[in-house]
Amino acid sequence: MMYCIFMYICSMYSKELLKGTLSVIVLNLLAENGRMYGYEIFQQVKERSDGKILLKDGSLYPALQKMKKDGLLSCEETYIGKRIRKYYFLTPKGKEKKVFYVEELKDFIETLNKVIFPELGTI
């Protein structure tokens, strides 16, 4: 009885830092790529972050389901051989929210920089 262990290697960051950013990350990736399935999202985030952000499946799948429930995502199931694959893509509402969340995050990061590194001036 073998179950996947590699996904449990922690991302190098304190768990709380990711809070509030997971959905932005996902919405943004979907906006770029059109349609993606869960595992693909995991891989792309890993790749782009140089292995520093490793989404946990216990976080990612529930997050996808919640965003679907909230009307931000739609989903199409396909089979690759016998293996199921659920492709997610943004709804119109999801596209709106994506823009809003990304702007918000951008602004927040700028503000955070001002608060923590004020000596750097506005970047």
Added chain:
Amino acid sequence: MMYCIFMYICSMYSKELLKGTLSVIVLNLLAENGRMYGYEIFQQVKERSDGKILLKDGSLYPALQKMKKDGLLSCEETYIGKRIRKYYFLTPKGKEKKVFYVEELKDFIETLNKVIFPELGTI
């Protein structure tokens, strides 16, 4: 029976974005200023963020207490007239943690930029 209402005006950001950053903000400010009391921290964060981050007292005071409990902060009580004021300052352990947390946050923000705005290249 008048109780302070202005502190409850929300920071403009989704509540979750601040998670994980509150303690970094506080530790960093204390490292810069030596000793500060809660309300002073609230004001300085408000000022530096142009009013965009308004720490809630229900968040700040428990956070200060927790950091004290964790050995990151020490505290000295003084009276200004009849009004109590609790000055907090970093312990040696707190100074270490401050460096670590700030580095971690810096790196996380960089990584987040790579994941969400990869077209910008490394900043």
Added chain:
DNA sequence: AAAAATACATAGAATTATGATGTATTGTAT
């Protein structure tokens, strides 16, 4: 005299990622 600002506090609720657990298929190296 009233209102706003200063200064602290606590407790229950809400949010959300995590850890632990589970099933099952497919590709690869020995």
Added chain:
DNA sequence: ATACAATACATCATAATTCTATGTATTTTT
């Protein structure tokens, strides 16, 4: 061929942290 790693989904209790809603009380400003 057979173990192992990787692919692909899922659920649920727990932990961690901030928020909301309260509360007390003093000082300054209008």
